[in-house]
Amino acid sequence: MTVPCKINNAEMREAFRLNLTPSFWWKATLGNFRTILYLSILIAFIVHRLVNGRAIEWQAIAVMFGLVVLFFGLYLLRLHRTIIKAAKKLSESCNALTIDSQGITAETVNGSRTFVPWSAVTRWREGKLVFTIGDAKTFRTVPKGPLGEMQSGELRSLLLSQIR
Numbered sequence: 001m002t003v004p005c006k007i008n009n010a011e012m013r014e015a016f017r018l019n020l021t022p023s024f025w026w027k028a029t030l031g032n033f034r035t036i037l038y039l040s041i042l043i044a045f046i047v048h049r050l051v052n053g054r055a056i057e058w059q060a061i062a063v064m065f066g067l068v069v070l071f072f073g074l075y076l077l078r079l080h081r082t083i084i085k086a087a088k089k090l091s092e093s094c095n096a097l098t099i100d101s102q103g104i105t106a107e108t109v110n111g112s113r114t115f116v117p118w119s120a121v122t123r124w125r126e127g128k129l130v131f132t133i134g135d136a137k138t139f140r141t142v143p144k145g146p147l148g149e150m151q152s153g154e155l156r157s158l159l160l161s162q163i164r
Contacts, residue, residue, distance in 0.1 A: 005094030018125040035071040118162040
């Protein structure tokens with residue numbers, strides 16, 4: 001079966017989400033170090049005020065909370081841009097994927113082909129919009145939109161039989 005490689009941002013986001021690894025969460029924590037630090041300071045400030053029986057200064061808490069939300073929002077914006085950039089690059093470079101009992105063949109826009117046998121593929125995942133074939137760092141995304149329900153079932157059966 002041959003499917004186009006063209007994927008949109010929503011499909012790329014889902015493929016990314018399906019292949020999150022524990023190291024992603026570690027990197028996300030490090031990337032949000034300032035946010036976590038400010039949130040910790042905010043919580044410590046509130047606890048300190050409550051323990052000492054002082055009134056809580058809601059204006060200061062609102063400003064600090066605003067900073068926390070701002071830094072977290074900036075992190076999410078950077079992550080979203082990275083995903084969009086990856087989707088665009090993949091859509092521009094890949095023309096079609098051919099998936100058969102031998103493996104996966106990717107055809108680029110310039111006509112070159114790369115073949116990956118099933119023995120080199122370690123896992124696959126299925127989401128609402130896409131199938132991802134491969135490990136978390138190097139996976140191919142197969143959009144479900146062009147496939148239809150019957151071809152999605154055929155692909156699912158092929159993946160179950162070939163990838164152990």
